[in-house]
Amino acid sequence: MSEDAPELLNFIDGDFHPSACDHWLDDHAPATGRLIARIPCSDSTDIDAAVAAANSALPEWAALTHEERAVWLDRIADALEERAEDIAELESLDTGKPISLARDVDAKRSVSNFRFFAEQVREFTAETFEMRNATNHVVYKPGGVAALITPWNLPLYLLSWKVAPAIGMGNTVVCKPSELTPLTANLLAEVIAETGLPDGVFNLVHGTGEHAGAPLVAHDDVRLISFTGGTATGATVGASAAAGFKKLSLELGGKNSTIVFADADMESTIPGVVRAGFLNQGQVCLCGSRILVERSIYDDFREQFLNAVENMAVGDPSDPDTELGALISPEHRDKVAGYIELAQEEGGTVVCGGGAPEGIPEEFADGNWLAPTVIDGLSTDSRCSTEEIFGPIVTLHPFDTEQEAIDIANGTRYGLAGSVWTSDLDKGQRVAEGIDTGMVWVNCWLHRDLRVPFGGVKDSGVGREGGRWSLGFFSEAMNVCVKHD
Ligand code: NAD
Numbered sequence: 471m472s473e474d475a476p477e478l479l480n481f482i483d484g485d486f487h488p489s490a491c492d493h494w495l496d497d498h499a500p501a502t503g504r505l506i507a508r509i510p511c512s513d514s515t516d517i518d519a520a521v522a523a524a525n526s527a528l529p530e531w532a533a534l535t536h537e538e539r540a541v542w543l544d545r546i547a548d549a550l551e552e553r554a555e556d557i558a559e560l561e562s563l564d565t566g567k568p569i570s571l572a573r574d575v576d577a578k579r580s581v582s583n584f585r586f587f588a589e590q591v592r593e594f595t596a597e598t599f600e601m602r603n604a605t606n607h608v609v610y611k612p613g614g615v616a617a618l619i620t621p622w623n624l625p626l627y628l629l630s631w632k633v634a635p636a637i638g639m640g641n642t643v644v645c646k647p648s649e650l651t652p653l654t655a656n657l658l659a660e661v662i663a664e665t666g667l668p669d670g671v672f673n674l675v676h677g678t679g680e681h682a683g684a685p686l687v688a689h690d691d692v693r694l695i696s697f698t699g700g701t702a703t704g705a706t707v708g709a710s711a712a713a714g715f716k717k718l719s720l721e722l723g724g725k726n727s728t729i730v731f732a733d734a735d736m737e738s739t740i741p742g743v744v745r746a747g748f749l750n751q752g753q754v755c756l757c758g759s760r761i762l763v764e765r766s767i768y769d770d771f772r773e774q775f776l777n778a779v780e781n782m783a784v785g786d787p788s789d790p791d792t793e794l795g796a797l798i799s800p801e802h803r804d805k806v807a808g809y810i811e812l813a814q815e816e817g818g819t820v821v822c823g824g825g826a827p828e829g830i831p832e833e834f835a836d837g838n839w840l841a842p843t844v845i846d847g848l849s850t851d852s853r854c855s856t857e858e859i860f861g862p863i864v865t866l867h868p869f870d871t872e873q874e875a876i877d878i879a880n881g882t883r884y885g886l887a888g889s890v891w892t893s894d895l896d897k898g899q900r901v902a903e904g905i906d907t908g909m910v911w912v913n914c915w916l917h918r919d920l921r922v923p924f925g926g927v928k929d930s931g932v933g934r935e936g937g938r939w940s941l942g943f944f945s946e947a948m949n950v951c952v953k954h955d
Pocket of ligand 1: 677
């Protein structure tokens, strides 16, 4: 254990503060198990202070024009961009993800979220509806103090995705990032302090869901809650929010199908399906972890797919050539590995991976490693094929008809995403529309346009984020009807 691990502090009312209680949580690097930071195990006293700061900053912040707030978002984007390499290194250290992914996705997207919403807020125009003798002016007011709660898989990427539209539309915020990955939320607070954003507009409280998240959601002065995390937690958050009639956005778990038709171009499909299955060690809510393949190409696809998965570079996250790093925690690795045992009990065959990856250097012996794993022969309604595993495990299933593929894809409690691979684009669109999810990609996966709606149906969530959907969530629309002659 490192003796000199930094102690991170809460950021409340424009300044860094220790928690009112003197309890601390350890933050470990997933790749090595090394202690890398300690964070306050904050409680309701800290939440009360953060919400009070956000509340008192609200009137002045809400009174600024869209243009004035957009300028602040651009300043934060500029300051974050200067620290892009720090973001990538901290995110890779804290999550165990490959540095190349942290550079290309986490660091870049965190900056572009602020830039994108600066532009969206600037261009935002409210509707007017004319009647014969009156005009309706729709006015978008800030909703109030917003609670922003985020998970560990894409820490700053997801936090910035909420902070930017929330403060851009005139709300003030209290953020509660995952206790497993606090480093880049702390960096965001440092950056925001440097920009001189008015005190109390952005507040950050570290800690667990139980001691910090739950009192934040339940706080009487919190009017909006934007939560991204697991489905079970989302249900608890939803129940607490309902009692106070709070505005709620829930981005939850997924079990997404990748549907490969016989007419797909294999040269681009194989790498696309591998990426969809294993990006971020399979720890992306959108990952395509059940792969449905048209029976006529099943054997051929399987051979090419296994070849590609077996050749993935697993290991040191700081090596730019690494494609797969470590899982977030020992508990999560054990939970994910438990599904490999379950798959065998359910009649499946592990055709690739199934244990620790080979050749991991000694310095990573205490990390949370699992080789990319492929399971064949499971029934499509088995637990492994329908439950969210959230790790580097995919299941393979043959199908015969378009309708069968759609039915299998719809046979889970989740409804977040999916992808369809075919050279017939009409079929791609038709099958995509048949899947009960919030998003489907055709011949690609995670090809993101920040303007489009993002979110899920069924147990994958309530509401949409992205572009005008985020701006709508983080504001209250009122109508002013002015009668004229
Ligand atoms: P989690 O639900 O355990 O935790 C998410 C956040 O909620 C953390 O900050 C946690 O401290 C907090 N929390 C826990 N209990 C709480 C409570 N009672 N009240 C308030 N806050 C509480 O999720 P996780 O393990 O951090 O993340 C993995 C999950 O997130 C997966 O299910 C994944 O699919 C999902 N996810 C969804 C999306 C999406 O956009 N739909 C994106 C990323 C991750």
